[in-house]
Amino acid sequence: xxxxxxxxxxxxxxxxAKVTKYMLxxxxxxxxxxxxxIVNRKCSKRFPKKYKKxxxxxxxxxxxxxxxxxxxxxxxxxxxxxxxxxVPYCPQLLLxxxxxxxxxxxxxxxxxxxxxxxxxxGPDRATMxxxxxxxxxxxxxxxxxxxxxxxxxxxxxxxxxxxESPAVQCLPIHLFNKHYVNFHAHQxxxxxxxxxxxxxxxxxx
Numbered sequence: 001x002x003x004x005x006x007x008x009x010x011x012x013x014x015x016x017a018k019v020t021k022y023m024l025x026x027x028x029x030x031x032x033x034x035x036x037x038i039v040n041r042k043c044s045k046r047f048p049k050k051y052k053k054x055x056x057x058x059x060x061x062x063x064x065x066x067x068x069x070x071x072x073x074x075x076x077x078x079x080x081x082x083x084x085x086x087v088p089y090c091p092q093l094l095l096x097x098x099x100x101x102x103x104x105x106x107x108x109x110x111x112x113x114x115x116x117x118x119x120x121x122g123p124d125r126a127t128m129x130x131x132x133x134x135x136x137x138x139x140x141x142x143x144x145x146x147x148x149x150x151x152x153x154x155x156x157x158x159x160x161x162x163x164e165s166p167a168v169q170c171l172p173i174h175l176f177n178k179h180y181v182n183f184h185a186h187q188x189x190x191x192x193x194x195x196x197x198x199x200x201x202x203x204x205x
Contacts, residue, residue, distance in 0.1 A: 004065035048084035
């Protein structure tokens with residue numbers, strides 16, 4: 001489902017064209033020390049990656065994808081790109097959308113936390129300083145809120161903020177005739193037992 005290597009230009013010419021157009025990182029490092037990804041003379045995206053014969057699942061980190069040293073090289077503007085410079089991609093999505101799509105497998109806890117951070121972190125906020133006189137708490141509260149145009153439209157049209165597929169609901173587990181029954185303090189036992197469907201629960205019904 002996810003690859004990080006150059007496809008065979010003879011067997012998959014269309015995919016090869018898309019990967020070489022959209023999914024190559026660089027050049028950076030020695031070939032281009034002025035690249036935007038260079039921080040402290042190193043690539044912040046950790047390219048070039050090491051060659052790997054197979055994909056490994058790294059605990060609490062991103063997966064280490066297979067990057068075989070198979071001799072495939074793409075040359076562009078005097079730069080040479082091998083499997084060490086390929087950004088992870090999904091072949092089906094790349095061919096469908098025809099654009100740069102950085103796809104990662106959420107196999108570890110850190111990648112799931114990374115995705116959830118962007119979904120649930122909320123709107124951008126600013127730090128302010130209030131000085132002198134009485135503090136208007138209502139004005140300070142309103143000034144401290146900021147909603148961008150995208151989030152504003154999303155909330156105006158009342159779109160769902162999240163979803164589950166398939167929907168999962170936790171059912172209360174109990175032994176036969178050992179379920180909880182709610183009743184008012186003034187009710188007698190007979191009144192509670194005479195109530196319609198008192199023997200049914202969310203689990204048994």
